[in-house]
Amino acid sequence: MLLLLRQNNAAASVGFGHCIVNMYLMSYIRHVNYQLSLDAEGGFVVKSILMSSSHPSLSIANPAQAAGASATVPSPTFSPLYQQIKALITKSLQSGEWRPGELIPSEIELANRFKVSQGTVRKAIDELSAENLVVRRQGKGTFVATHHEARAQFRFLRLKPDVGDAQYPENTVTEARRLRAPADIARQLDIKTGDSVFFVKRIQSFDGAPTILEELWLPGSIFKGLSLERVLQYKGPMYALLETEFGIQMIRAVENIRAVVADQSAAELLMLPLNTPLLSVNRVSFTYGDKAVEVRRSLYVTNNHHYQNELS
Amino acid sequence: MLLLLRQNNAAASVGFGHCIVNMYLMSYIRHVNYQLSLDAEGGFVVKSILMSSSHPSLSIANPAQAAGASATVPSPTFSPLYQQIKALITKSLQSGEWRPGELIPSEIELANRFKVSQGTVRKAIDELSAENLVVRRQGKGTFVATHHEARAQFRFLRLKPDVGDAQYPENTVTEARRLRAPADIARQLDIKTGDSVFFVKRIQSFDGAPTILEELWLPGSIFKGLSLERVLQYKGPMYALLETEFGIQMIRAVENIRAVVADQSAAELLMLPLNTPLLSVNRVSFTYGDKAVEVRRSLYVTNNHHYQNELS
């Protein structure tokens, strides 16, 4: 059951199943309490709705959670309608109702489904598009973003050649196995030290020159069944593999960058003199719900490349 | 004189002075030619407008420039109305009609001025806000962004302490003088080698520890009268000084980052051992119209700090 709280609607209607409860929220409503019970299909049925009025300036704070129903109901807070719609669409993206690369329903369809105007759906999708979760294509529709696309290849890779256009790196995996999470990795993945993680070590080369040496840690509980064979066999971006095989989409990442010098091991693997300065990039990647699903520690050779960043 | 080309307006009206020419643009219009002449007040007067029709699929390409009037008329291309409004507002920001920190006219006022709906102005301002050129404040109005503000201090500085919150750096200027632009600097500033530039060298410290060693080059033609005294005297962000004293706002920057090791000079100034790895950050900053107005080469000590970047 969906429950949307809206600012600007005089109608009050209550529905069940996959439908909407429109509530006339006037500013004098202080509390909304409602009782829910499970119906035959595992959904919720509204047993009662209580509202109490109070001072006009007081607003309504998260009635769904107050009712203890936050676990299953999509936790509608008193946020703008388009934000609630955005959250609902995001939930469908997360649940796999529409898979990466697929067309999502048109704005008009979504507007009908959620019983809001097209403009409100549009604003929700505008934000999703700005966050690169979906891609709009005029005349065709709106598509779920995917890592299987030329455009997406360099979305998370900021290392550019000093001259010429960005190229696809050539991949050499040197290690890929399951191991127990060290404390620092576990902390960044929000799991427990010693929990199972899948570890990958690889070298990426441009024009035959080893340029990136990186180590990846992926939570074993999420990426069950990942193996050396699968990693070796797959040609293409790692995030595309994870998306297709495990249904996990990387949608955001934070990188912390430092300067270091090459130690013996790095120098050998990157075919550089000892103590060559390198960029150390520590990335944590997130999927829906701000859940960390990858730690990646990379060393970038910046002799003929640079890390490019736009500020505004 | 303003000339707006609009997609969705059945009215065709022609006005003079600070007003608008609404043109009914149907898709069969192939060319728009108009002759302009100067009026008594230095503005333009429309002498004639010619349109020729053609195949429906052909669109109109920049009639103002075709008419040779691009120098004074705000070069209205056949872009969406809100983009044209955005360009006009940007022009007013650039010209200083509204100064940094000041309130700009309300959406309704701007809508009246440009003879468009409030919604169209809103969409234009939405984009300006997303680009950090203006700041919206509900109930108060829309303000021109400024570097004189706590929030803006870290807009262009991505170096964060490993522990604790970002702090204000302490500044030590070691050099500030006029000199002739070296070839590489000149190229990045889009000026000629040997042209006058103002050069600043300074050290920024956090908690007394020298952390950033940087050199700045500013085009002398733009920042006339900049002096060692002025730079030493001013306490606060460099960009705030440039904004206030010279009316030049930094609105965008591109950074290229590499790893290097400290040479003798850097090691001494940063009080580090020789060959300590450092981040080398080469920044080019831009003002309105994508005009480069600063080259900044910084060395960041990343022993207790890191360069933080969000990817999405």
Next chain:
DNA sequence: TAGTGGTCTAGACCACTAT
């Protein structure tokens, strides 16, 4: 030709700020 997203309008009510 039908369907999609893109632009534009007009009008309503809201929350927030200042007077």
Next chain:
DNA sequence: TAGTGGTCTAGACCACTAA
């Protein structure tokens, strides 16, 4: 209370795509 930006709607026409 008046004025601002924020949300929401309904409806129109546009450009683009594909059948």
